[in-house]
Amino acid sequence: MVSSKALCFFVLFSFSAIALQSAFADHEEDVGLVMNFYKDTCPQAEEIIREQVKLLYKRHKNTAFSWLRNIFHDCAVQSCDASLLLDSTRRELSEKETDRSFGLRNFRYLDTIKEAVERECPGVVSCADILVLSGRDGVVAVMNQPLGGPYIPLKTGRRDGRRSRAEILEQYLPDHNESISSVLDKFGAMGIDTPGVVALLGAHSVGRTHCVKLVHRLYPEVDPALHPDHVEHMLHKCPDAIPDPKAVQYVRNDRGTPMILDNNYYRNILDNKGLLQVDHQLANDKRTKSYVKKMAKSQDYWASEFSRALTILTENNPLTGTQGEIRKQCNVVNKHH
Incomplete structure (x- = not known):
């Protein structure tokens, strides 16, 4: 028969083990932004994005400028969370459909890149990371001809936001007519x-x-x-x-x-x-x-x-760990939300 002291020790040990396991799980879930975040879950992610950027740039030169501008318009507004890519809903006007976003275009090419990544690793790579990495690789494309601009090492691990709020743009986004x-x-x-x-x-x-x-x-x-x-x-x-x-x-x-x-x-x-x-x-x-x-x-x-x-x-206030989500399509939040 198990003594009361032994039973008490077993219960305490079990709770301690669960607490430690939970702490380690939390640590593993949110490592923040790190270099080569997808090395285990989608090792080809950055290469796929880079190759897609090169391919699209050869076909449509102006795409590189669009990708670079996307970084400014997304990351400057609260967080690098791909909120720029969301469509408006019945309740909220999205960032990309305001006057301040006039001239932003070529979002369909980001969809093309997302689709290529999804074929390799479904539900793993965020639209926020795709937006940032395509902008980075676009810089490489246009900084020197032929392709060969300086490669900028960027951390990954961003997750996607679930809201796009047009009314906050003026608060965060610098304007060309401001002082x-x-x-x-x-x-x-x-x-x-x-x-x-x-x-x-x-x-x-x-x-x-x-x-x-x-x-x-x-x-x-x-x-x-x-x-x-x-x-x-x-x-x-x-x-x-x-x-x-x-x-x-x-x-x-x-x-x-x-x-x-x-x-x-x-x-x-x-x-x-x-x-x-x-x-x-x-x-x-x-x-x-x-x-x-x-x-x-x-x-x-x-x-x-x-x-x-x-x-x-690109490291401005990102969503990481269990924050946000990994969108299946970059222009809409996942259905369960």
């Missing part, structure tokens, strides 16, 4: 310092800006800060004071190397050839001008600061 102080403050709240902000805005080196976003510098009067030669080109591309938002009216951000992410942007804005108000402020504000000059002189310095700042941005 440079506001832009620095919003990036600073994410842990990105002044040289990091200057470096990240170098993404304006590629892609294009729709006339809707820059006609205020041309009409009713031309902004005197603009370079006269550049004004002529801008007026040619944007002949209407109230452009049709559905029309394909835009100006290339960098006429010199429009398809390459490089430091030519900084030389342009020092020469008053920046399209957006924030570009002009960046080149003239005493807090940022010295960094603009330094990056205009050194591609390596800019690339180093860009990589550092992009890493910080």
Whole structure:
């Protein structure tokens, strides 16, 4: 017959074992963001994403710019949780369907990448990680031609959010018409310092800006800060004071190397050839001008600061462990929610 002391010891030991097991399980469930998070659960994940990016980039050059912009618009708004990719619901307008997200496109290509990953590892890799890694690999695609830009090691382990709230965008997302102080403050709240902000805005080196976003510098009067030669080109591309938002009216951000992410942007804005108000402020504000000059002189310095700042941005308040979910489709939450 088991004594009461032995029984008590057995019960206490059992509870201790369960508590330890639970503690270890919790630790295993939430390791946070780590390098090569999917090494055991989906070892081919990052390679699949990289190959899909290369394939899509060869077919559609502008996709790389879209993927890079996705990182800014998703990670700056509370968390890198792929909330940007969600469709609106009957109750809430989503982030991607607001005026602030005007010009964002090519979400269907992220769906293509997600489908390729799902075929290899169903229900394992988050849309948030796919969004970040495709943006990173897009940077590689456009920083040097042919493919060969600097590879930026990024941690993974993000999980997907279940809500996309349009009403919070203005609180978090820096705007091109805001003061440079506001832009620095919003990036600073994410842990990105002044040289990091200057470096990240170098993404304006590629892609294009729709006339809707820059006609205020041309009409009713031309902004005197603009370079006269550049004004002529801008007026040619944007002949209407109230452009049709559905029309394909835009100006290339960098006429010199429009398809390459490089430091030519900084030389342009020092020469008053920046399209957006924030570009002009960046080149003239005493807090940022010295960094603009330094990056205009050194591609390596800019690339180093860009990589550092992009890493910080992609690690902004992620969902990890058991938070959120792993969406089956990037545009909708899983049905059980």
